[in-house]
Amino acid sequence: MNTTTRPRTATVPATPPLLRVAAARTTLELKGFFREKGAVVFSFLLPIGLLAVFAVAFADGEIFTEDSPGVDFVQYFTPGMAAAGIMMVSFQTLAIGIAAERDDRTLKRLRGTPMPPVAYFLGKIGMVLVTAAAQLALLLGVAVLAFGVELPSDATKWLTFAWVFVLGTAAGTTLGIAYSSVPKSAKSADSLVVGPLLVLLFVSGVFFVFNDLPEWLQTVASVFPVKWLAQGMRSALLSDEMEAMEVSGSWEHGATALILTAWIVLGLILAARTFRWMRRDDG
Amino acid sequence: MNTTNAAISLRGLRKTYAGTPAVDGVDLDIDHGEVFALLGPNGAGKTTTVEILEGFRRRDGGEVSVLGTDPATADRTWQARIGIVLQNTGGHDELTVDEVIRHFAGYYPAARDADEVIHAVGLEDKRSTRVRHLSGGQRRRLDVALGILGRPELLFLDEPTTGFDPEARREFWDLIASLADDGTTILLTTHYLDEAEHLADRVGVIAGGRIVAVDAPARLGGREQDTAVVGWVDRGSRQEMATAEPARFIAGLSARFGGEVPGLTVSRPSLEDTYLRLIGASTRHDGPTEHLEHA
Numbered sequence: 010m011n012t013t014t015r016p017r018t019a020t021v022p023a024t025p026p027l028l029r030v031a032a033a034r035t036t037l038e039l040k041g042f043f044r045e046k047g048a049v050v051f052s053f054l055l056p057i058g059l060l061a062v063f064a065v066a067f068a069d070g071e072i073f074t075e076d077s078p079g080v081d082f083v084q085y086f087t088p089g090m091a092a093a094g095i096m097m098v099s100f101q102t103l104a105i106g107i108a109a110e111r112d113d114r115t116l117k118r119l120r121g122t123p124m125p126p127v128a129y130f131l132g133k134i135g136m137v138l139v140t141a142a143a144q145l146a147l148l149l150g151v152a153v154l155a156f157g158v159e160l161p162s163d164a165t166k167w168l169t170f171a172w173v174f175v176l177g178t179a180a181g182t183t184l185g186i187a188y189s190s191v192p193k194s195a196k197s198a199d200s201l202v203v204g205p206l207l208v209l210l211f212v213s214g215v216f217f218v219f220n221d222l223p224e225w226l227q228t229v230a231s232v233f234p235v236k237w238l239a240q241g242m243r244s245a246l247l248s249d250e251m252e253a254m255e256v257s258g259s260w261e262h263g264a265t266a267l268i269l270t271a272w273i274v275l276g277l278i279l280a281a282r283t284f285r286w287m288r289r290d291d292g
Numbered sequence: 293m294n295t296t297n298a299a300i301s302l303r304g305l306r307k308t309y310a311g312t313p314a315v316d317g318v319d320l321d322i323d324h325g326e327v328f329a330l331l332g333p334n335g336a337g338k339t340t341t342v343e344i345l346e347g348f349r350r351r352d353g354g355e356v357s358v359l360g361t362d363p364a365t366a367d368r369t370w371q372a373r374i375g376i377v378l379q380n381t382g383g384h385d386e387l388t389v390d391e392v393i394r395h396f397a398g399y400y401p402a403a404r405d406a407d408e409v410i411h412a413v414g415l416e417d418k419r420s421t422r423v424r425h426l427s428g429g430q431r432r433r434l435d436v437a438l439g440i441l442g443r444p445e446l447l448f449l450d451e452p453t454t455g456f457d458p459e460a461r462r463e464f465w466d467l468i469a470s471l472a473d474d475g476t477t478i479l480l481t482t483h484y485l486d487e488a489e490h491l492a493d494r495v496g497v498i499a500g501g502r503i504v505a506v507d508a509p510a511r512l513g514g515r516e517q518d519t520a521v522v523g524w525v526d527r528g529s530r531q532e533m534a535t536a537e538p539a540r541f542i543a544g545l546s547a548r549f550g551g552e553v554p555g556l557t558v559s560r561p562s563l564e565d566t567y568l569r570l571i572g573a574s575t576r577h578d579g580p581t582e583h584l585e586h587a
Contacts (some may be wrong), residue, residue, distance in 0.1 A: 022401035022402045023401055024372055024399075024400075024401050025398055025399065025400070029398070030398060033395060033398045037391075037395050040386070040387060041384070041385075041386050044386035044387075044422075045385075046486075076372075110383060112380030112384065113379040113381070113383045114378060114383070115382065115383030115384065117348065117381070118376075118378060118381050120350070120377035120385070121346060121371070121374075121378065121444070122371060122376075122399045122400075122442070123368040123369070123371040123399050123401075125368060126398045161541060188496060206327040242444070248302065250396070287348065291348075
């Protein structure tokens with residue numbers, strides 16, 4: 010019987026460093042994302058399209074006119090669209106994308122390579138950060154150039170914008186990874202992800218004024234992160250005169266930071282406990 | 293047998309699903325540089341066994357050593373020494389062949405040259421084609437390319453040529469033979485018995501969660517000692533005779549015909565006949581072996 014071993018060099022070559030693999034994963038994810046027309050249209054461009062539809066449908070409209078100061082309709086909904094966009098490119102993209110990768114055994118194949126598992130998640134985070142930043146830049150650019158939306162000029166507003174963006178994106182990311190285990194197949198993923206997210210966006214005051222919702226629905230929505238993300242975005246992109254128009258009469262930055270962070274942690278715990286590299290029927 | 297030098301060593305491997313044993317005490321040693329084919333009907337425990345070796349599944353009992361390591365506790369360095377070609381893998385639809393192969397090469401400490409691998413699997417013409425537009429056979433070649441990219445010492449191939457046309461299968465066999473010549477240990481599962489016969493140094497037949505036979509393809513199940521069947525044509529009709537002494541029988545025939553015997557054939561049971569006999573006890577007639585065309 011053949012018992013010879015292959016000649017081996019004394020030093021085993023080191024596996025490639027984590028950050029290099031993570032960067033390569035990010036590039037790969039971005040290529041895959043932007044080449045898939047469905048994903049680009051329904052998560053990346055949708056909020057911008059919706060803003061345009063709102064702007065055209067409600068041209069010259071103002072809200073809160075009886076309560077003064079009154080605000081331009083498009084101006085008011087721009088932060089809501091920013092919140093919707095963040096949830097779409099983080100939660101929706103990841104939940105659908107990872108469910109599909111689990112279903113077609115991409116995840117299983119990756120697990121069979123020396124790719125560090127962390128690199129996979131870093132690649133997803135990298136993709137979400139780049140697409141979310143690009144989407145917000147495009148959204149705000151279109152809002153300003155095409156619809157005359159005014160952006161804040163003072164730095165504290167942009168600082169608020171930054172931390173709300175980071176917390177909101179992080180919550181959408183961890184929850185998206187966790188939620189990817191809910192659909193049993195790639196086919197059911199679209200409806201199982203988009204349906205609940207749309208409902209959540211509606212009740213969170215993204216598509217209309219939160220104050221107009223019945224009180225019980227406001228209470229329900231306050232449990233979930235989107236309401237706080239949208240409110241945080243309003244606090245960053247609207248003038249402080251609008252603060253009085255919030256249901257509580259305050260931007261509630263403390264509560265926003267706390268609740269978004271709680272969702273990030275919950276998403277992390279759920280993702281860590283439920284994430285699987287293999288399909289359920291794959292043992 | 294010297295198990296310390298074995299690429300794969302199994303002792304009493306057990307795995308149970310919901311109280312039903314899928315793998316029920318498998319012992320097996322596969323040497324470095326060996327090409328081993330694991331045969332068995334669907335549900336016999338083949339995939340479970342292989343996936344325990346690959347580190348995808350946990351065992352319930354027994355000892356497992358793959359390249360000197362327990363796959364259940366293996367790390368990236370071990371992972372870099374093995375290559376896995378799974379069944380039914382998809383994904384990376386919007387990326388080109390070239391992009392996917394170059395990306396996966398970045399996972400390994402000493403990957404093969406991407407161009408060399410693309411050439412080896414015969415995808416030169418498709419290197420700029422997106423995976424979405426590849427045929428089933430071309431996707432399978434990409435799977436194989438990703439499996440051999442890291443210069444694995446041990447390569448797992450799970451039904452690698454399903455969906456290949458005969459020419460593509462021949463080319464694939466040449467590729468596997470050249471990997472084996474370079475010293476790569478290969479564990480292959482296949483439903484094609486001609487593939488096992490052509491490629492494997494030894495085959496193992498698994499049925500009902502147990503190994504029922506392990507040997508060289510030519511000797512499996514005592515094949516070489518089985519009675520031969522001598523066939524000839526006598527007055528326009530085909531005759532057959534099973535005999536343990538074919539040479540003596542043919543000499544008699546030759547004397548009778550005064551030289552050449554018309555339509556003379558001598559055959560032994562095919563690997564397929566032997567395989568079907570070996571698994572016969574543990575499979576139903578309408579069971580998972582129906583894909584085998586038994587003449």
